[in-house]
Amino acid sequence: MPLDLSSRALHIGILQTDRVREEFVDRHGDYPDMFHDLLLDAALAARMPAPTFRDFDVQHGDFPADPSECDGYVITGSRDSVYDDLPWIARLSDFVLALHKQRHKLIGICFGHQLIAQVLGGETRAAEAGWAVGVHASRTTAAPGWMRPHSDGFALLSSHKDQVTRLPEGANLLAENDFCPNAAFTVGDHILAIQGHPEFAKAYSADLMAFRRDLLGETVYQRGVDSLNLPIARELVGQWMLAFLSWQDTGRLVEEGESV
Numbered sequence: 001m002p003l004d005l006s007s008r009a010l011h012i013g014i015l016q017t018d019r020v021r022e023e024f025v026d027r028h029g030d031y032p033d034m035f036h037d038l039l040l041d042a043a044l045a046a047r048m049p050a051p052t053f054r055d056f057d058v059q060h061g062d063f064p065a066d067p068s069e070c071d072g073y074v075i076t077g078s079r080d081s082v083y084d085d086l087p088w089i090a091r092l093s094d095f096v097l098a099l100h101k102q103r104h105k106l107i108g109i110c111f112g113h114q115l116i117a118q119v120l121g122g123e124t125r126a127a128e129a130g131w132a133v134g135v136h137a138s139r140t141t142a143a144p145g146w147m148r149p150h151s152d153g154f155a156l157l158s159s160h161k162d163q164v165t166r167l168p169e170g171a172n173l174l175a176e177n178d179f180c181p182n183a184a185f186t187v188g189d190h191i192l193a194i195q196g197h198p199e200f201a202k203a204y205s206a207d208l209m210a211f212r213r214d215l216l217g218e219t220v221y222q223r224g225v226d227s228l229n230l231p232i233a234r235e236l237v238g239q240w241m242l243a244f245l246s247w248q249d250t251g252r253l254v255e256e257g258e259s260v
Helices: 022-028 031-046 087-101 111-119 202-211 218-227 234-246
Strands: 011-015 052-056 072-075 105-109 123-126 132-140 153-160 162-166 172-176 184-187 191-194
Touching: 011 031, 022 202, 031 052, 031 234, 072 087, 072 111, 087 105, 087 111, 105 111, 105 234, 111 123, 111 162, 111 184, 111 191, 132 202, 132 218, 153 202, 153 234, 191 234, 202 218
Parallel strands: 011 052, 011 072, 072 105, 105 191
Antiparallel strands: 123 162, 132 153, 132 172, 172 184, 184 191
C-alpha cells in the first residue's frame, strides 16, 4: 500500500561527512546526490510530495545555523571513524546532541548510525569479524507505526569495518543480522539509525570493492561481489526514511537537568 503520511513536501538536510572519490564522481555522483535520488524515488513510489534538500558539507565546516532550517536531517557515511579526534566530528557530535534535545528528526546511515550511538552513550568499535561489504540481509525486530509497508527483513548494500557494539540507553533495536547485531535502532520517535547503505547502487558498491580489493582480501572481496546478485530493499528503506521523517513526533523537549 502506498504511504500517505504527509501532504507537505519535506525539506531535508543532508549532513555530508565524506566525498565520493574523484574518479567515481562522474559515474556515481557524490553522496548527497545518492540520497537525493533515493528519497525522490521513494517519494514517487509512495505517492508523497517530492522532498526538497539542502546539503551541508559538515566535514568542511558547513553546518545549519539552527535545527529548524530543515524538517529533518540525514547523516551520510564516511571513511573516517566516529572515534577519530577530528574537529568536525566533535562539532557534528554537538549538533546531534542539540537535535536529540529538541526531539528534531534525524537519520544516521553507516557512519551516521555509529556516531549517533557513540554520542548518546553507546559504543562503536572496529568489528572483530572485519569488513562487511556487498549485500547483507537483516531481520526486523520491531514494527513501529511508520514502518509501512512492514517487512520481516530487508537487505542493503554494506561497506563498513566499524559497527555499533552497544546501543545507547533508551534505544530500541529495529534490525539485526549475524554479522552486525545492531543493524538499526531508533531513539524515541525522532532518531533512526541504519548501518546499511540504502543510497548505494550496486554499480557503486562494485567499484568501491574493486578499489579496496587488496585491503579487503580476496575471500571477503569475492564474497561481496558474488552477493551483488541478491536483491536489495533500496526503495522500501527509502520509503521508511520518508515515513519516519513525516511521522508526527509528540515527544516533549528534554527538560533542563535531564540526561540526554
